[in-house]
Amino acid sequence: MNVAIIGAGFAGSYLAHRLHKKNINVTLFEKSRGPGGRMATRRDNSFQINHGCMGFSPSKLGFKVFCEDLVNDGIINKKDNNHYYTNQMNSVLKHLSKDVHVQNKTHIKSIKYLNAEYILRDQNNKDYEGFNFIIMTIPPAQILALNSNFKSTNNAPLSKVTFDSVVTLALYGSEVKNLDKVRLSSLKNLAKLSIQNEESLVLHMNAAFSNEYNNLTKKVLEPLLIQEIQKVLPHFNIQKYGHFTHLWKYGFTKKPYGEPYIYDEEKNYAICADWLNGKNVEDAYTSVNTFLNDHTSKFI
Ligand SMILES: Cc1cc2nc3c(=O)[nH]c(=O)nc-3n(C[C@H](O)[C@H](O)[C@H](O)COP(=O)(O)OP(=O)(O)OC[C@H]3O[C@@H](n4cnc5c(N)ncnc54)[C@H](O)[C@@H]3O)c2cc1C
Numbered sequence: 001m002n003v004a005i006i007g008a009g010f011a012g013s014y015l016a017h018r019l020h021k022k023n024i025n026v027t028l029f030e031k032s033r034g035p036g037g038r039m040a041t042r043r044d045n046s047f048q049i050n051h052g053c054m055g056f057s058p059s060k061l062g063f064k065v066f067c068e069d070l071v072n073d074g075i076i077n078k079k080d081n082n083h084y085y086t087n088q089m090n091s092v093l094k095h096l097s098k099d100v101h102v103q104n105k106t107h108i109k110s111i112k113y114l115n116a117e118y119i120l121r122d123q124n125n126k127d128y129e130g131f132n133f134i135i136m137t138i139p140p141a142q143i144l145a146l147n148s149n150f151k152s153t154n155n156a157p158l159s160k161v162t163f164d165s166v167v168t169l170a171l172y173g174s175e176v177k178n179l180d181k182v183r184l185s186s187l188k189n190l191a192k193l194s195i196q197n198e199e200s201l202v203l204h205m206n207a208a209f210s211n212e213y214n215n216l217t218k219k220v221l222e223p224l225l226i227q228e229i230q231k232v233l234p235h236f237n238i239q240k241y242g243h244f245t246h247l248w249k250y251g252f253t254k255k256p257y258g259e260p261y262i263y264d265e266e267k268n269y270a271i272c273a274d275w276l277n278g279k280n281v282e283d284a285y286t287s288v289n290t291f292l293n294d295h296t297s298k299f300i
Helices: 010-021 061-072 090-096 140-146 174-178 207-212 218-232 281-294
Strands: 002-006 025-029 041-044 047-050 077-079 083-085 101-103 108-114 117-122 127-131 133-136 162-172 190-197 200-205 242-255 262-264 269-271
Touching: 002 010, 002 117, 002 127, 010 025, 010 090, 010 281, 025 127, 041 242, 047 162, 047 190, 047 200, 061 077, 061 083, 061 281, 108 140, 117 133, 162 207, 162 218, 200 218, 207 242, 218 242
Parallel strands: 002 025, 002 133, 025 101, 133 269
Antiparallel strands: 041 047, 077 083, 108 117, 117 127, 162 200, 162 242, 190 200, 262 269
16 A cells, blocks of 8 residues: 655654554655644754744643653653653654655645546646555645545535634844843733743744734734834844744644544545644644554555
């Protein structure tokens, strides 16, 4: 069996890892430079900044055991009894996908199903052929943009799933030490101030702010963020810091789909991701595990 997985976030990378362990041929397609998705880590000189997911606090034993294995492999660290983190979130996905073929910088734009085989076409109109099973791990709006024939098992529309956006601003460099974090955390519309270390921090704006501005470009967003910060720190000068702005348009699931995965046995496709049944990494993990456990015989 030749399986194509679209999206190398947690769900796609974990799926690839599990299927590879069953000796199944897997190709993981990712539109960005490498695995990450919302578990992204951005690098600038000596700085590594997680500007999406920051860590996990498992609620179920299965995911806790998975996290403990990552600790034993030296990929993540443990803090307190139930919190796992790393300053390089995407290393988790690099670790999971290390033995599979990852097709980076490949934005899948369309999918054709012909004679029981899938043909995937990328942004350069290059075709990838010969797949007899496809698994999508991307947001519902992007699945619908690919091919409107993808339905669910019970025909509930994918469009019923909704998301909150998250605007983030990362600041790094020696000047970060001098920032007044107490005043910064009093910022209106701040969801979270994530201090990663003495020299780097990330501001996550709340849904009210992020949803309102989620159609703007980063170039337009950044001055708006600066204005907000100057309300609590009047002398804030962004030029003193290494910085970048990011918009997670599909940041957190607001209304999930309501089933752990979607599977069409006849057409050999499935959909797994956090938004099927939740909003965090553990939900993506559960989506993949439930799908694979329910259909073990398919992947022998
Ligand atoms: C700011 C922020 C903070 C968060 N904090 C936490 C936290 O502390 N703890 C926690 O558990 N969760 C957190 N989350 C949620 C967590 O990041 C997600 O639940 C998880 O990463 C989802 O993984 P996924 O694989 O389902 O989706 P994604 O990570 O979104 O992966 C989808 C991948 O598909 C790729 N892609 C999309 N379309 C295409 C295409 N057409 N062709 C090829 N590739 C494509 C994307 O580039 C992406 O890599 C946070 C999310 C955000 C935004």
